[in-house]
Amino acid sequence: MPRALLVPGSSLHDGASLRAGSPLDRRALLRLLGRASAGAAGLALFGACGDGGGGLEVDGGGQVDATVLPDGAICRATTADVLGPYHRSGAPSRTMIAAATEAGDRLALDGVVLADDCTTPLVGAVLDVWQADAAGAYHEPDAAGGPYRLRGKVTAAADGTWMVDTIRPGNYQTGPGAWRPAHLHVIVSHPGYRTVTTQLYFAGDPYLPPNDSCTTCGSDDPARIIPLTARAGGGLAGELRIVLARA
């Protein structure tokens, strides 16, 4: 299965081109990838394959990694995002990372972790999740190792599926008048695949780009902006497919 890193200098199906060595705006890159995934244009876009150098470095997001599938479709790995200062190791394994008493709108997120063929489930993939509370505050585990409020690790099942039972995090300020869109942080890992550290956003958030105060974050990637729907029993629901690139 050929895997490709987006290489400057590749030409586009419609005649546009990426000039070698020229800076490419991250947003423009994601637009190009969106077009590429729609069909044959992707084959021209990903003209060179391999794991080595030449991949395009994208600010805040690392390399954009993709696989050309036998039918010509593009399987794109989940992109990276900023780690941020609030990750703490040692979170417990649990799907319910927000206690029943946690204030906020309940949020049920589920999805699947797939290999870079966008088909093979990655059983046992671990998602290390942490987030702010409904008011936008992060909480530290105490000295005794608990309670890891709004933190937890979930493991993908035999079919690659996973779920997180939580609350919708709040927006938070990073400075006067500077806000971040609501997000969950997650580190996804599986043996034999590249660990991805990223953030998950929600459609309709007023602080998504161009209003995200974090200009190096990857909140402009539509593959990580989750549409939320109201659940019949109350609360919100959303789903996300995560794809890991081979190590």
Ligand SMILES: [Fe+2]
């Ligand atoms: Fe954050």
